[in-house]
Amino acid sequence: MNFRKMMFFTFVLGIWILPTADTLKCYDCPPDTTKSWTESCTETIAECPEMYDQCVVTRHLFFRGGKKITDVIFKGCAQADVCLEKSFNFGLSKMILRSKCCTGNLCNTQIPDYSSIPNGKKCFSCQASNCTVNCEGGEDYCITARVNVGGEIRIMKGCTSKGTCDTIVNEIRKEYGVEKISCCEGNYCNNDF
Incomplete structure (x- = not known):
């Protein structure tokens, strides 16, 4: 085998045996529009696109007159800028959106507290x-x-x-x-x- 063929063979073999890059995997639980706000979604495992470097669990709560109206959980892939607490409290009505992010595979298991x-x-x-x-x-x-x-x-x-x-x-x-x-x-x- 001549030198060029050997180099080409080595190059192709090297590419073939290179390990594939691991992509981040997160539990995915998108909102289901066929269910009421109080029902949970169906959880699956998702491979995150490259632009998403974290897993997230988001909890959305809404209160009216001191009574909890909704308590909805979403899970999926995210970027760090969504990992915030946002809330409005007008006394009679209140809305809270809490997100908890993490960076390991399938790490988005803990629901944010309130x-x-x-x-x-x-x-x-x-x-x-x-x-x-x-x-x-x-x-x-x-x-x-x-x-x-x-x-x-x-x-x-x-x-x-x-x-x-x-x-x-x-x-x-x-x-x-x-x-x-x-x-x-x-x-x-x-x-x-």
Whole structure:
């Protein structure tokens, strides 16, 4: 065998026996639109695309009048920027979105906990100065939003998390008819709008 054929053979053999790169595998549990919000999804195993370097478990909770309305769990592949806590607490209604990320194969097994323990921060929850909401968990900012609901303008006030203010304020504005929204730091800082 001449030298060139031997080099080509060695090259092809080397490529053939190279180990394949391991891709991250995560438990995958997307929302199922055929089920109610309270039912769990069907869990499978997914190989993550290259752009996703973490596994995630996301918990979405919604409360109205102190009663839990939804508690939904999603699992899948993610990028690090989705691993935040986001919340709105307007007193009578509250929405919490918590994500827990990890970097090992099939590591997304632990469901994020939820804390309703007051953290000492207080915000106004309505137009009058005597409406107060006690912020809970990671809610470290006050929020005020002017919302157009069927042509009627409503002012909503309460507590939120810094992650919410930093990342999804513009998305909320577009999706929910919010005309104006502001976040501030400090007790009762949302008194004017």
